[in-house]
Structures are given as structure tokens and as C-alpha cells.
Amino acid sequence: MVTVNAAKILINEYASHSNVSDIYINDANGHILAEDLYAIIDTPPFDSSAMDGYAIIYNDEYYKKNWTVIGEVQAGASVNSALQTNEAFRIFTGAKIPAVANTVVVQEKVNRQGNIFTIEKHILEKGSNVRPQGSQLKKGELILTKNSKLNAACISLLANIGISKVKVYSKPKISIIVTGKELIQPGTPLPDGMIYESNSFALKAALNELQIQPSTITITDDIKEDIIEAIQSNLMQDIVILTGGVSVGDYDFVAASLEQCGVKEIFHKVKQKPGKPFYFGIKNKTLIFGLPGNPAAVLTCFYEYIVPAIETYTKHIYYKTDNLPLINSYTKKTGLTHFVKAKTDGKTVEILNSQESYLLNSFAYANCIVELPEEEEIFEEGNIVKLKMIAHI
Numbered sequence: 001m002v003t004v005n006a007a008k009i010l011i012n013e014y015a016s017h018s019n020v021s022d023i024y025i026n027d028a029n030g031h032i033l034a035e036d037l038y039a040i041i042d043t044p045p046f047d048s049s050a051m052d053g054y055a056i057i058y059n060d061e062y063y064k065k066n067w068t069v070i071g072e073v074q075a076g077a078s079v080n081s082a083l084q085t086n087e088a089f090r091i092f093t094g095a096k097i098p099a100v101a102n103t104v105v106v107q108e109k110v111n112r113q114g115n116i117f118t119i120e121k122h123i124l125e126k127g128s129n130v131r132p133q134g135s136q137l138k139k140g141e142l143i144l145t146k147n148s149k150l151n152a153a154c155i156s157l158l159a160n161i162g163i164s165k166v167k168v169y170s171k172p173k174i175s176i177i178v179t180g181k182e183l184i185q186p187g188t189p190l191p192d193g194m195i196y197e198s199n200s201f202a203l204k205a206a207l208n209e210l211q212i213q214p215s216t217i218t219i220t221d222d223i224k225e226d227i228i229e230a231i232q233s234n235l236m237q238d239i240v241i242l243t244g245g246v247s248v249g250d251y252d253f254v255a256a257s258l259e260q261c262g263v264k265e266i267f268h269k270v271k272q273k274p275g276k277p278f279y280f281g282i283k284n285k286t287l288i289f290g291l292p293g294n295p296a297a298v299l300t301c302f303y304e305y306i307v308p309a310i311e312t313y314t315k316h317i318y319y320k321t322d323n324l325p326l327i328n329s330y331t332k333k334t335g336l337t338h339f340v341k342a343k344t345d346g347k348t349v350e351i352l353n354s355q356e357s358y359l360l361n362s363f364a365y366a367n368c369i370v371e372l373p374e375e376e377e378i379f380e381e382g383n384i385v386k387l388k389m390i391a392h393i
Helices: 003-015 152-160 199-209 224-232 253-259 295-314 360-365
Strands: 020-024 054-058 065-073 087-091 103-106 110-114 116-118 142-144 163-168 176-178 218-221 238-243 264-268 279-283 286-291 319-327 337-344 349-351 369-372 384-389
Touching: 003 264, 003 279, 003 295, 020 295, 054 065, 103 218, 142 152, 176 199, 176 224, 199 218, 199 238, 199 295, 218 224, 218 319, 224 253, 238 295, 253 264, 253 279, 286 295, 295 360, 295 369, 337 360, 337 384, 349 369
Parallel strands: 065 087, 176 218, 176 238, 238 286
Antiparallel strands: 020 163, 054 087, 054 103, 065 116, 110 116, 264 279, 279 286, 319 384, 337 349, 337 369, 369 384
């Protein structure tokens, strides 16, 4: 068996590669930029009005004059005729400022009769209510740096300057293979001796939390030929996740099937609980993870090992780690690292009951996993422990 730290180092060595894709900004939310981005135009692209009002040539005695409206400018339109002294254009928010005009008077400060208006005496300066060309961004200016995470505001900014596609780190293509003769799908009557299959649902949901949709999900019997067929049909993926059949029982065919498919075993069994039979192998650039069939062990191994592997593709950090004091005590045997379900408020952490690998009820309440080192046995209230967040507080 390898240690937890050794297993994580080995996975990172083989997973440390990524691909770059050109994608439309509509599909880019949550991705990490693989390039620096520069403005391709000035923004705004012209002097524009910040308010509904009247575009004028500023004069210090604006409030003493009668102004004549000679036209109107809506957003999206422009006018070529220039203003003369004491003339104005009716203008609306976002519209291009007419030639020569340099100030906008808001409509609330105007008294208009027909095409003639006066302006109330108030604080009005040259350039008031005008958004200058390039006041947000100048053409060629750096707008977003490589490794920035794209969100709604970033995508709005990109669209605002006319960028429709960006280079991002690609999300890996992932397949799920669930093995087990005893499995039956939820929503159907449960025959004697069978159990409802939940691992594919758990893994799909966990991947969806990372904004990844699994490419394929295969449910197969504990028949070696079927498992081999399922593996072979998915080896073009970046990551293959198998659950069940990874231990050493008479009907545990996963490791032997992987070997027959030409997968190179990197390690099989980790000094941990739950998930000791955990398997990791490679074929070409495909990463293969073999997880035990117990539901809590599946999720634990996913968060601790598969998520960090996915991060090497996407350059995204999905779940933060922390070191916090315990509010209860916990005892375990030495020799294995324990990953235990826990609950934190961000200041302290509580280890929950029901830690067995087949129990999901505590996982449903947990928002973090606490890592307890293999050679330590007793953990007292107040001891500082390492944890990984798996849900928002």
C-alpha cells in the first residue's frame, strides 16, 4: 500500500497536463482563461450621453440663455450636423454625442416650451453627463489576465468590447463505469438480495458541481467480459472512474480487467479509511480511477483524489482547505489515514457520527472532510485538524 501523500503526488505527476480550447463566451462561465485578453476597441467607442437630456455646447452663462432644440438623438443613432451657439439636441442615455457638443443637461433641469428651453441655474460644468470615448477601456489595454476565472461580469465585459470567443483550459472528458451484480436502479421494486445503485448519481452530481457533465455512464454486471468491454469503449476519455469490484474478492474483476485492457497500474491500495482498495492507473494520457463500491468511500475518494486531478486540467481550485480546532474528540487506530465526515461553521469543526464507508447519512449533513494522519490515534477537543470544504457554509 502507498501512503495518502504518495498517492496524491503520483496522481499529480500523471495528471499534470491540460488542453486549451477556443469557446464562445456563452459557454465560458466558470472556465479559466488560458490567455491574456486585450481590448479590441475603445469602450465606450464614442462620447455618449450618461443621461436623458439635452446635448449643448457649454457656456458659463447657460442659465441666462434660451436654447433651441434642432433635433433628436436616440441610442443607436448618430447625427452629422453640428450645433451652433445656443442650439441643442434632445438626447437619450447611451446615444452618441453630436459633433461639437460637449455637455449634457439632464431633462429635470430644463424648462421647455415647444422647441425652446431654458436651463435652471445649478452646478453644471463642461463635460457634465458625458461618458468620454475610451473612459472604460482603451484599445489594446489589458482587460483580463491569463488564469482569471470567468464569471457573469467578465463575460459581460467581453461582449461589451465585441469579443465572442476566448481560449480557456478545457474541462476533461470523464466517463463513469459502475459495476455490481447486486445493483438495481431507483424507482423500481427492490428484489430480495439487491440494493439500489447510487454511485453513478453521486458522481454525476459531484461532477455537475464542477460544471462538468460526464460523457458516458455505464452500469455493468460483475462479469469480466462486460467490464472489459466497458473499459475499452471509454479509454478515449481523459478520465475513467470505476466503482465497485476493485478489491480482492472472487467477483472483483476490475483490476484484472484493466490490466487486460493495457492499463498500467500506478498503485492499488492506499493506507486510508475509507477507500483502502483505491486504484490508480494510466493508459496513454487517460487517467483511470478504481473506487470501492461503498457510497461514502466513493465520494471521499472523489473529493480527495479525483477533484485535484480535474484541477490540473481546468486550472480551477474547486474546494478550499483549512486548519481549524475540533469541538469534539475522536479516536482511531494507527496505521491508516482517516477521512471523516465533518461539519464546520468556518471557525471550528465537528466530526460527525456514522463514519462507516457504507453510511451516507452523515455525508448528507457534512460540509467538509477532516483528514486525520495515519500515525495519530487520539484527537482531543481543541486540536487543530486539516479539512477540505465540500460544500458552502
